[in-house]
Amino acid sequence: MGLARRVVGHRSVIRLLERQRAEERIAHAYLFTGPPQVGRRTLAWAWGMALLCPDPDPPCGSCRSCRRMEAGHHPDALYVAPEGNSLKIDQVREVQRLLALTPVEGPYRIVLFDAAEKMTTEAANALLKTLEEPPSYAVLMLIAPSPESLLPTVVSRCQVLSFDPVPILEVRQALQARWGVPAERADRLARRSGGRIGWAVQAAHDPEVEARYEERIRQIHRLLTQRRWERFRFAEELAGEEEETRQAFLETAMAWWRDVLYCAAGTALPLIHEEDRRRIQRAAERVGLEGARAALEATRRAWIALQRNANARLALEAMLLDWPFLPEEDFESERLPAPGILLDVSGGMP
């Protein structure tokens, strides 16, 4: 129960870890995989906290060990993230020097490698030696998007636990109950989060996060009415952005096309972008089921291509060629009736 107090969702992973602790079968190395901001790092750190906490139902969150874990300066726990663009061999060597020493306070030494997919080959090979013969007290945790993003020899030494998106209802409830977000906003953020609780919590606290989301939606609207050269100019701009920005745009676009597809199919399911239903409905009427499916597929292909380091500009251009061209009036904001119409109405009254 201790872990579930600190983590939203991921109950099957929590059950498995708590059983391991109860049976004293803690693994020396874990690999937590799943999409970013779904809760991998939060759960990994809470697991480290639980292993070091003396409470019978750990982590208690209030003992000296837990408080030091929360503050990020427990002498037996180390958080390692990429320096610049990669996790380097020097960082792994430093971890190895630390692991050579027995724990200062608790029964374990915990090391968490964030974004382990950014480990250089030399670093991964150095780490492999530790994974092959870990000290009895070592618990290593690696975080990565998928097992395929790491060397197979590293993966084979780890217990792999995969994280699914948290159900939308659970995200909404957690936003309301744990973070005090009002119901309507919690509902909107939960839908837009796609089950990434970390994004939802961040968006709840930082208006900029949602503002960027809204801007992506407006950009999608603009692109649909733009001509080919304008779309290509956008492809070039987006290709020059950070990976995170490109992924965020494509993920928002996939969610938007999913809504169009649902509308075109006439399902009664709630939309991710319920607030944009009018435009989504019009797009669905124009492009139909097949058009929506094709646009969604094209977007997904670009998203996958970018993850595989394909030429970003070409992938984005190909996607935008497959998106339909829609008339501008579909995407204009709601306008007040023109004065002439008002006059007509009043003039027609008896």
Ligand SMILES: [Zn+2]
């Ligand atoms: Zn504690």
